[in-house]
Amino acid sequence: MNVLIIGSGGREHAFAWKIAQSPQLSSLFIAPGNPGTARIGTNLAIGVADLAGITQAIREHQIDLVVVGPEEPLVKGVRDYIESQDDLKHVGIVGPGAEGAQLEGSKDFSKNFMHRHGVPTAASQTFTKESIEAGLAYLDTQSLPIVLKADGLAAGKGVIIALTLEEAKASLREMLLDSKFGAASDKVVIEQFLRGIELSVFVLTDGENYVVLPEAKDYKRIGDNDEGLNTGGMGAVSPVPFATASFMEHVDSKVIKPTLAGLKADGIKYQGFIFIGLMNHEGEPYVIEYNARMGDPETEVVLPRIESDFLSLLLAAAKGTLDKEKIEISEQYAVTTMVVAGGYPEDYRKGDVITGLDQVTEAHIFQAGTREEAGQLVTSGGRVIALTGTSNTLERAIQKSQKAALAIQFEGKNFRRDIGLDVLRYKG
Numbered sequence: 001m002n003v004l005i006i007g008s009g010g011r012e013h014a015f016a017w018k019i020a021q022s023p024q025l026s027s028l029f030i031a032p033g034n035p036g037t038a039r040i041g042t043n044l045a046i047g048v049a050d051l052a053g054i055t056q057a058i059r060e061h062q063i064d065l066v067v068v069g070p071e072e073p074l075v076k077g078v079r080d081y082i083e084s085q086d087d088l089k090h091v092g093i094v095g096p097g098a099e100g101a102q103l104e105g106s107k108d109f110s111k112n113f114m115h116r117h118g119v120p121t122a123a124s125q126t127f128t129k130e131s132i133e134a135g136l137a138y139l140d141t142q143s144l145p146i147v148l149k150a151d152g153l154a155a156g157k158g159v160i161i162a163l164t165l166e167e168a169k170a171s172l173r174e175m176l177l178d179s180k181f182g183a184a185s186d187k188v189v190i191e192q193f194l195r196g197i198e199l200s201v202f203v204l205t206d207g208e209n210y211v212v213l214p215e216a217k218d219y220k221r222i223g224d225n226d227e228g229l230n231t232g233g234m235g236a237v238s239p240v241p242f243a244t245a246s247f248m249e250h251v252d253s254k255v256i257k258p259t260l261a262g263l264k265a266d267g268i269k270y271q272g273f274i275f276i277g278l279m280n281h282e283g284e285p286y287v288i289e290y291n292a293r294m295g296d297p298e299t300e301v302v303l304p305r306i307e308s309d310f311l312s313l314l315l316a317a318a319k320g321t322l323d324k325e326k327i328e329i330s331e332q333y334a335v336t337t338m339v340v341a342g343g344y345p346e347d348y349r350k351g352d353v354i355t356g357l358d359q360v361t362e363a364h365i366f367q368a369g370t371r372e373e374a375g376q377l378v379t380s381g382g383r384v385i386a387l388t389g390t391s392n393t394l395e396r397a398i399q400k401s402q403k404a405a406l407a408i409q410f411e412g413k414n415f416r417r418d419i420g421l422d423v424l425r426y427k428g
Contacts, residue, residue: 002027002062003311005041006048006078007069008034010338010368010386011296015067016040017364018303022311029061035377036367048073051081058082058091065315068095068272071153074292075105092318095272096292100263103274103290107149107189110290117262119255121287122192126151129176129186138190139168147191148172152184157230157345161193196281197242198288200298203256203274204313209322210260211313212252214305214329215243216298217423222345224418231345232383235401235419236336237394238301241426242280251278251285259290271317300366300386301334333397335420336388337405341369342412344382352379352411363404364388379410394424 001024005015013036020028020040028041031054037043046053049072058066066082068074077098082088095101102109107126114121127135139146146168150158158181162168168190175185202213216238222228255276263270275291275298294302303310307328316322341348354377357365366388369381385408389400398420405415 001025001064001311001315003029003065003067004054004058004061004063005030005033005037005067005069006054006073008032008048009069009296009381010366010383011294011299012069013037013040013366013368014299014303014386015069017366018306018310019067019314022309024309024311024315027061029057029063031057034367035370035372036365049076051076051078054078055082055085055088058088063091065092065311065318066094067314068093069293071101071104071291071293074098074101075153092315093271094314094318096268096270100268100270100272101292104292105153106187107151107289108187111189111191113262113266114287117258117265119258119262119287120285122147122194124189124191126187126189127172127176128188132172132176135172135176135188135190136169139165139172142190142192144168145193147193148175149189149191150175150181150185151187151189152181154181154184155232157181157232158184159230194279194281194286194288196279196286199240199243199278199280200295201251201256201276201278202294202298202302203276204317204322205260205270205272205274206317206320206322207264207269207271208320210256211322211325211327212248212256213327214238214302215240215248216295216301218295218298219416219419222340222414222416224416229345231340233295233297234338234340234416236295236298236301237420237423238298238305238334240423247280247283247285251276255285255287271320296368297336297338297383297386300336300364300388304334304364304388304390305330305332332390332392333394334388334390335394335397335401336386337401337415337419338368338383339385339387339405339408339413339415340383341379341381341410342414344414348382349412350378350380353377354379354384354408354410356407356409359407360387360404362389362400364390365404384410384413394420398424
Protein backbone atom coordinates (compact mmCIF):
# COMPACT_ATOMS: atom_id res chain seq x y z
CA MET A 1 0.00 0.00 0.00
CA ASN A 2 1.11 3.58 -0.72
CA VAL A 3 1.18 5.98 2.24
CA LEU A 4 1.43 9.77 2.40
CA ILE A 5 2.54 11.45 5.65
CA ILE A 6 1.81 15.17 5.93
CA GLY A 7 4.38 17.16 7.94
CA SER A 8 8.06 17.94 8.27
CA GLY A 9 9.10 17.54 11.90
CA GLY A 10 10.46 14.97 14.30
CA ARG A 11 6.99 13.48 14.74
CA GLU A 12 6.71 12.84 10.99
CA HIS A 13 10.24 11.40 10.83
CA ALA A 14 9.21 8.99 13.63
CA PHE A 15 6.01 8.11 11.75
CA ALA A 16 8.02 7.39 8.60
CA TRP A 17 10.55 5.28 10.52
CA LYS A 18 7.80 3.18 12.11
CA ILE A 19 5.57 2.82 9.06
CA ALA A 20 8.57 1.76 6.94
CA GLN A 21 8.90 -1.32 9.17
CA SER A 22 5.56 -2.70 7.96
CA PRO A 23 5.55 -5.47 5.34
CA GLN A 24 2.29 -3.95 4.04
CA LEU A 25 4.06 -0.81 2.81
CA SER A 26 4.75 -0.44 -0.89
CA SER A 27 5.78 3.21 -1.23
CA LEU A 28 6.11 5.99 1.34
CA PHE A 29 5.79 9.71 0.60
CA ILE A 30 6.21 12.66 2.99
CA ALA A 31 4.99 16.20 2.29
CA PRO A 32 7.13 18.18 2.66
CA GLY A 33 9.33 15.98 4.89
CA ASN A 34 12.91 16.75 5.91
CA PRO A 35 16.39 15.32 5.18
CA GLY A 36 15.74 12.51 7.67
CA THR A 37 12.51 11.35 6.04
CA ALA A 38 14.19 11.55 2.61
CA ARG A 39 16.32 8.56 3.66
CA ILE A 40 13.19 6.48 4.34
CA GLY A 41 10.71 7.55 1.67
CA THR A 42 10.17 10.18 -1.01
CA ASN A 43 9.80 13.81 0.02
CA LEU A 44 7.30 15.92 -1.91
CA ALA A 45 7.73 19.70 -2.07
CA ILE A 46 4.18 20.42 -0.90
CA GLY A 47 3.28 22.60 2.10
CA VAL A 48 1.18 21.10 4.88
CA ALA A 49 -1.66 23.57 4.21
CA ASP A 50 -1.57 23.22 0.39
CA LEU A 51 -4.80 21.25 0.16
CA ALA A 52 -4.92 21.26 -3.64
CA GLY A 53 -1.29 20.13 -3.83
CA ILE A 54 -1.94 17.34 -1.34
CA THR A 55 -4.93 15.99 -3.28
CA GLN A 56 -2.98 16.15 -6.53
CA ALA A 57 -0.16 14.13 -4.90
CA ILE A 58 -2.71 11.54 -3.72
CA ARG A 59 -3.83 11.06 -7.30
CA GLU A 60 -0.38 11.13 -8.85
CA HIS A 61 1.14 8.61 -6.44
CA GLN A 62 -1.98 6.45 -6.01
CA ILE A 63 -2.03 6.96 -2.27
CA ASP A 64 -4.12 4.53 -0.22
CA LEU A 65 -3.63 6.08 3.24
CA VAL A 66 -2.97 9.66 4.37
CA VAL A 67 -1.52 10.24 7.85
CA VAL A 68 -1.77 13.86 9.02
CA GLY A 69 1.00 14.88 11.42
CA PRO A 70 0.61 18.56 12.46
CA GLU A 71 -2.43 20.49 13.64
CA GLU A 72 -2.53 23.22 10.98
CA PRO A 73 -3.83 21.11 8.05
CA LEU A 74 -6.33 19.39 10.37
CA VAL A 75 -7.79 22.70 11.57
CA LYS A 76 -7.84 23.94 7.97
CA GLY A 77 -9.90 20.93 6.94
CA VAL A 78 -7.54 18.71 4.95
CA ARG A 79 -9.72 15.69 5.67
CA ASP A 80 -12.88 17.45 4.51
CA TYR A 81 -11.14 18.64 1.36
CA ILE A 82 -9.91 15.16 0.43
CA GLU A 83 -13.32 13.63 1.16
CA SER A 84 -14.99 16.24 -1.08
CA GLN A 85 -13.16 14.82 -4.12
CA ASP A 86 -15.38 12.22 -5.80
CA ASP A 87 -12.42 10.22 -7.10
CA LEU A 88 -10.73 9.96 -3.67
CA LYS A 89 -13.53 8.38 -1.64
CA HIS A 90 -11.47 5.19 -1.30
CA VAL A 91 -8.53 6.92 0.38
CA GLY A 92 -8.11 6.25 4.10
CA ILE A 93 -7.33 9.25 6.29
CA VAL A 94 -5.88 9.32 9.82
CA GLY A 95 -6.90 12.66 11.29
CA PRO A 96 -10.23 14.31 12.10
CA GLY A 97 -12.14 16.81 9.99
CA ALA A 98 -12.09 20.53 10.76
CA GLU A 99 -14.96 20.24 13.25
CA GLY A 100 -13.24 17.53 15.30
CA ALA A 101 -9.93 19.39 15.08
CA GLN A 102 -11.56 22.25 17.00
CA LEU A 103 -10.77 20.19 20.10
CA GLU A 104 -7.29 21.61 19.55
CA GLY A 105 -7.99 24.59 17.32
CA SER A 106 -10.10 26.41 19.92
CA LYS A 107 -9.49 26.23 23.68
CA ASP A 108 -12.95 27.77 24.18
CA PHE A 109 -14.56 25.02 22.07
CA SER A 110 -12.71 22.26 23.91
CA LYS A 111 -13.53 23.65 27.38
CA ASN A 112 -17.21 23.91 26.49
CA PHE A 113 -17.06 20.37 25.08
CA MET A 114 -15.56 19.04 28.34
CA HIS A 115 -18.07 20.84 30.54
CA ARG A 116 -20.97 19.67 28.35
CA HIS A 117 -19.94 16.02 28.39
CA GLY A 118 -18.75 15.71 31.99
CA VAL A 119 -15.04 15.38 31.27
CA PRO A 120 -13.15 16.50 34.41
CA THR A 121 -11.24 19.73 33.81
CA ALA A 122 -10.30 22.96 35.58
CA ALA A 123 -12.93 25.68 36.04
CA SER A 124 -12.63 28.43 33.42
CA GLN A 125 -14.19 31.38 31.63
CA THR A 126 -13.47 32.88 28.21
CA PHE A 127 -13.04 36.59 27.42
CA THR A 128 -12.57 38.78 24.33
CA LYS A 129 -11.34 42.33 23.71
CA GLU A 130 -14.93 43.52 24.16
CA SER A 131 -15.25 41.80 27.56
CA ILE A 132 -11.77 42.58 28.87
CA GLU A 133 -13.08 44.60 31.82
CA ALA A 134 -15.12 41.57 32.90
CA GLY A 135 -11.99 39.46 32.48
CA LEU A 136 -9.94 41.78 34.68
CA ALA A 137 -12.69 41.71 37.32
CA TYR A 138 -12.82 37.90 37.07
CA LEU A 139 -9.08 37.73 37.79
CA ASP A 140 -9.72 39.67 41.03
CA THR A 141 -11.88 36.76 42.25
CA GLN A 142 -9.40 33.98 41.41
CA SER A 143 -6.69 32.31 43.48
CA LEU A 144 -3.08 32.29 42.28
CA PRO A 145 -1.34 31.08 40.24
CA ILE A 146 -3.81 31.45 37.38
CA VAL A 147 -3.58 30.14 33.81
CA LEU A 148 -4.26 32.21 30.68
CA LYS A 149 -4.58 30.40 27.35
CA ALA A 150 -4.82 31.82 23.85
CA ASP A 151 -7.93 30.31 22.26
CA GLY A 152 -6.35 29.45 18.91
CA LEU A 153 -3.23 27.69 17.66
CA ALA A 154 -0.03 29.26 19.00
CA ALA A 155 2.59 26.57 18.27
CA GLY A 156 2.38 25.25 21.83
CA LYS A 157 3.38 28.60 23.30
CA GLY A 158 0.06 30.35 23.93
CA VAL A 159 -0.15 29.51 27.64
CA ILE A 160 0.86 31.81 30.48
CA ILE A 161 0.93 30.75 34.14
CA ALA A 162 0.72 34.02 36.07
CA LEU A 163 2.09 33.98 39.60
CA THR A 164 0.78 37.40 40.59
CA LEU A 165 -2.44 39.32 39.94
CA GLU A 166 -0.43 42.10 38.29
CA GLU A 167 1.20 39.63 35.89
CA ALA A 168 -2.17 38.05 35.10
CA LYS A 169 -3.79 41.39 34.29
CA ALA A 170 -0.84 42.56 32.22
CA SER A 171 -0.85 39.26 30.28
CA LEU A 172 -4.59 39.49 29.62
CA ARG A 173 -4.15 43.01 28.24
CA GLU A 174 -1.19 41.93 26.08
CA MET A 175 -3.09 38.96 24.69
CA LEU A 176 -6.40 40.69 23.97
CA LEU A 177 -5.36 44.27 23.23
CA ASP A 178 -1.83 43.85 21.83
CA SER A 179 -2.42 40.52 20.03
CA LYS A 180 0.50 38.90 21.84
CA PHE A 181 -0.20 35.61 20.02
CA GLY A 182 -1.78 37.14 16.92
CA ALA A 183 -5.31 36.07 16.04
CA ALA A 184 -4.87 33.06 18.37
CA SER A 185 -5.42 35.39 21.35
CA ASP A 186 -8.55 37.13 20.04
CA LYS A 187 -10.16 35.03 22.77
CA VAL A 188 -8.46 34.12 26.04
CA VAL A 189 -9.46 31.31 28.37
CA ILE A 190 -8.74 32.08 32.03
CA GLU A 191 -8.41 28.79 33.86
CA GLN A 192 -7.95 27.50 37.40
CA PHE A 193 -4.41 26.28 38.10
CA LEU A 194 -4.28 22.58 39.00
CA ARG A 195 -1.45 21.21 41.11
CA GLY A 196 -0.19 17.74 40.38
CA ILE A 197 1.84 15.70 37.90
CA GLU A 198 1.30 16.11 34.16
CA LEU A 199 0.85 13.15 31.86
CA SER A 200 0.14 12.76 28.14
CA VAL A 201 -2.20 9.98 27.01
CA PHE A 202 -2.66 9.12 23.33
CA VAL A 203 -5.75 7.50 21.86
CA LEU A 204 -6.19 6.21 18.31
CA THR A 205 -9.85 5.89 17.35
CA ASP A 206 -11.82 4.84 14.29
CA GLY A 207 -14.90 6.70 15.53
CA GLU A 208 -16.33 3.68 17.35
CA ASN A 209 -13.41 1.70 18.74
CA TYR A 210 -10.09 2.84 20.16
CA VAL A 211 -6.67 1.74 21.36
CA VAL A 212 -4.59 3.52 23.98
CA LEU A 213 -0.97 4.06 22.98
CA PRO A 214 1.90 4.23 25.50
CA GLU A 215 1.66 7.24 27.81
CA ALA A 216 4.43 9.83 28.09
CA LYS A 217 5.64 12.80 30.09
CA ASP A 218 7.01 15.79 28.21
CA TYR A 219 9.16 18.74 29.26
CA LYS A 220 7.91 22.13 28.07
CA ARG A 221 10.26 24.67 29.66
CA ILE A 222 13.49 25.62 27.93
CA GLY A 223 15.67 25.23 31.03
CA ASP A 224 16.61 22.50 33.47
CA ASN A 225 14.34 22.11 36.51
CA ASP A 226 11.43 23.39 34.40
CA GLU A 227 12.70 26.96 34.38
CA GLY A 228 12.43 29.55 31.65
CA LEU A 229 10.09 30.05 28.71
CA ASN A 230 7.58 27.55 27.37
CA THR A 231 8.61 25.69 24.22
CA GLY A 232 7.04 23.20 21.85
CA GLY A 233 8.75 20.48 23.91
CA MET A 234 12.33 19.81 25.01
CA GLY A 235 12.08 16.07 25.59
CA ALA A 236 9.87 13.22 26.73
CA VAL A 237 9.85 9.97 28.70
CA SER A 238 7.76 6.78 28.43
CA PRO A 239 6.49 4.90 30.43
CA VAL A 240 5.89 7.01 33.53
CA PRO A 241 5.57 5.44 36.99
CA PHE A 242 2.60 7.53 38.14
CA ALA A 243 0.46 6.14 35.30
CA THR A 244 -0.54 3.18 37.44
CA ALA A 245 -3.11 0.62 36.32
CA SER A 246 -5.62 2.15 38.72
CA PHE A 247 -5.04 5.70 37.50
CA MET A 248 -5.24 4.63 33.84
CA GLU A 249 -8.56 2.89 34.56
CA HIS A 250 -9.84 6.25 35.82
CA VAL A 251 -8.50 7.92 32.68
CA ASP A 252 -10.34 5.38 30.55
CA SER A 253 -13.68 5.61 32.37
CA LYS A 254 -13.71 9.32 33.24
CA VAL A 255 -11.89 10.86 30.27
CA ILE A 256 -11.49 8.66 27.18
CA LYS A 257 -14.96 7.08 27.07
CA PRO A 258 -16.83 10.36 27.81
CA THR A 259 -14.71 12.16 25.18
CA LEU A 260 -15.50 9.65 22.45
CA ALA A 261 -19.17 9.47 23.50
CA GLY A 262 -19.29 13.28 23.43
CA LEU A 263 -17.96 13.41 19.89
CA LYS A 264 -20.60 10.93 18.77
CA ALA A 265 -23.36 12.80 20.64
CA ASP A 266 -22.30 16.02 18.91
CA GLY A 267 -22.36 14.31 15.52
CA ILE A 268 -18.62 14.72 14.97
CA LYS A 269 -16.99 11.97 12.92
CA TYR A 270 -13.54 11.45 14.41
CA GLN A 271 -10.97 9.03 12.99
CA GLY A 272 -7.46 9.69 14.16
CA PHE A 273 -5.41 10.55 17.21
CA ILE A 274 -6.57 12.33 20.33
CA PHE A 275 -3.75 13.61 22.51
CA ILE A 276 -5.05 14.15 26.04
CA GLY A 277 -2.92 16.35 28.27
CA LEU A 278 -3.78 15.36 31.84
CA MET A 279 -3.04 16.44 35.35
CA ASN A 280 -2.92 13.75 38.04
CA HIS A 281 -4.56 15.96 40.68
CA GLU A 282 -4.82 14.16 44.02
CA GLY A 283 -5.09 10.81 42.24
CA GLU A 284 -7.78 11.88 39.78
CA PRO A 285 -7.33 12.77 36.09
CA TYR A 286 -8.18 16.30 34.94
CA VAL A 287 -7.87 17.28 31.30
CA ILE A 288 -5.60 20.27 30.65
CA GLU A 289 -5.99 20.18 26.88
CA TYR A 290 -6.81 18.09 23.84
CA ASN A 291 -4.72 17.90 20.69
CA ALA A 292 -6.14 16.46 17.49
CA ARG A 293 -2.86 14.72 16.60
CA MET A 294 0.13 13.06 18.19
CA GLY A 295 2.47 15.18 20.29
CA ASP A 296 6.00 16.16 19.41
CA PRO A 297 8.40 15.09 20.92
CA GLU A 298 6.14 12.51 22.64
CA THR A 299 5.74 10.59 19.38
CA GLU A 300 9.48 9.96 19.43
CA VAL A 301 9.19 8.02 22.72
CA VAL A 302 5.79 6.43 22.07
CA LEU A 303 6.46 4.80 18.68
CA PRO A 304 9.65 2.95 19.68
CA ARG A 305 7.60 1.19 22.39
CA ILE A 306 4.91 -0.07 19.98
CA GLU A 307 5.78 -3.61 18.90
CA SER A 308 2.74 -4.29 16.72
CA ASP A 309 2.49 -3.29 13.06
CA PHE A 310 1.82 0.46 13.31
CA LEU A 311 0.61 0.69 9.72
CA SER A 312 -2.04 -1.97 10.49
CA LEU A 313 -3.29 0.15 13.39
CA LEU A 314 -3.43 3.30 11.25
CA LEU A 315 -5.24 1.54 8.43
CA ALA A 316 -7.77 0.07 10.87
CA ALA A 317 -8.43 3.53 12.32
CA ALA A 318 -9.11 4.87 8.82
CA LYS A 319 -11.29 1.93 7.80
CA GLY A 320 -13.29 1.54 11.03
CA THR A 321 -11.87 -1.86 12.00
CA LEU A 322 -9.83 -1.09 15.14
CA ASP A 323 -11.88 -3.64 17.06
CA LYS A 324 -10.00 -6.33 15.12
CA GLU A 325 -6.57 -4.99 16.13
CA LYS A 326 -4.48 -5.42 19.26
CA ILE A 327 -1.67 -3.13 20.28
CA GLU A 328 1.48 -4.72 21.68
CA ILE A 329 3.64 -2.47 23.84
CA SER A 330 7.24 -3.04 24.88
CA GLU A 331 8.16 -2.79 28.55
CA GLN A 332 11.34 -0.93 27.62
CA TYR A 333 11.90 2.69 28.58
CA ALA A 334 12.28 5.40 25.95
CA VAL A 335 13.77 8.85 26.58
CA THR A 336 13.97 11.68 24.03
CA THR A 337 16.23 14.72 24.33
CA MET A 338 15.52 17.56 21.92
CA VAL A 339 18.52 19.53 20.65
CA VAL A 340 17.47 23.09 19.83
CA ALA A 341 18.88 26.15 18.08
CA GLY A 342 20.53 29.01 19.94
CA GLY A 343 17.93 31.59 21.00
CA TYR A 344 14.98 29.20 20.86
CA PRO A 345 12.08 29.58 21.79
CA GLU A 346 12.47 33.24 20.85
CA ASP A 347 14.34 34.46 17.76
CA TYR A 348 16.75 31.65 16.94
CA ARG A 349 19.70 30.98 14.67
CA LYS A 350 19.29 29.23 11.30
CA GLY A 351 21.72 27.86 8.75
CA ASP A 352 24.31 26.46 11.15
CA VAL A 353 26.10 23.33 9.92
CA ILE A 354 25.20 20.18 11.87
CA THR A 355 27.80 17.48 12.50
CA GLY A 356 28.15 14.44 14.72
CA LEU A 357 25.21 12.36 13.49
CA ASP A 358 27.65 9.59 12.58
CA GLN A 359 28.79 9.54 16.23
CA VAL A 360 25.30 8.57 17.44
CA THR A 361 25.28 4.78 17.69
CA GLU A 362 22.97 4.05 20.62
CA ALA A 363 19.96 6.29 19.95
CA HIS A 364 17.36 6.89 17.26
CA ILE A 365 17.86 10.16 15.37
CA PHE A 366 14.67 11.97 14.39
CA GLN A 367 15.32 15.12 12.39
CA ALA A 368 12.98 18.07 12.98
CA GLY A 369 14.26 21.54 12.03
CA THR A 370 16.87 20.60 9.41
CA ARG A 371 17.51 21.13 5.71
CA GLU A 372 20.26 20.33 3.24
CA GLU A 373 22.32 23.14 1.78
CA ALA A 374 25.27 22.66 -0.57
CA GLY A 375 25.57 19.03 0.50
CA GLN A 376 25.60 19.84 4.21
CA LEU A 377 22.95 19.37 6.88
CA VAL A 378 22.04 22.72 8.47
CA THR A 379 19.60 24.00 11.07
CA SER A 380 16.31 25.44 9.82
CA GLY A 381 13.99 25.34 12.85
CA GLY A 382 14.00 26.01 16.57
CA ARG A 383 13.83 22.36 17.53
CA VAL A 384 16.50 20.72 15.40
CA ILE A 385 16.93 17.01 16.24
CA ALA A 386 15.24 14.59 18.66
CA LEU A 387 17.41 11.80 20.07
CA THR A 388 15.68 8.78 21.58
CA GLY A 389 17.43 6.21 23.73
CA THR A 390 15.72 2.93 24.65
CA SER A 391 16.69 0.41 27.30
CA ASN A 392 15.40 -2.05 29.87
CA THR A 393 16.22 0.54 32.54
CA LEU A 394 15.23 4.20 32.66
CA GLU A 395 18.72 5.19 33.79
CA ARG A 396 20.33 3.60 30.74
CA ALA A 397 17.74 5.09 28.36
CA ILE A 398 18.52 8.55 29.78
CA GLN A 399 22.25 7.97 29.34
CA LYS A 400 21.85 6.92 25.70
CA SER A 401 19.68 9.93 24.86
CA GLN A 402 21.97 12.43 26.61
CA LYS A 403 25.12 10.92 25.10
CA ALA A 404 23.59 11.34 21.64
CA ALA A 405 22.65 14.97 22.40
CA LEU A 406 26.25 15.66 23.38
CA ALA A 407 27.51 14.13 20.13
CA ILE A 408 25.42 16.38 17.85
CA GLN A 409 27.26 19.63 17.12
CA PHE A 410 26.24 23.00 15.68
CA GLU A 411 26.79 26.63 16.64
CA GLY A 412 24.55 27.72 19.54
CA LYS A 413 23.29 24.21 20.31
CA ASN A 414 21.21 23.87 23.47
CA PHE A 415 19.46 20.98 25.21
CA ARG A 416 18.13 20.07 28.64
CA ARG A 417 20.33 17.83 30.75
CA ASP A 418 17.62 16.74 33.19
CA ILE A 419 15.18 14.91 30.90
CA GLY A 420 13.83 11.90 32.81
CA LEU A 421 15.67 12.59 36.06
CA ASP A 422 12.48 13.55 37.90
CA VAL A 423 10.89 10.27 36.78
CA LEU A 424 14.01 8.39 37.88
CA ARG A 425 13.68 9.93 41.36
CA TYR A 426 9.91 9.42 41.59
CA LYS A 427 8.93 7.52 44.75
CA GLY A 428 5.12 7.58 44.44
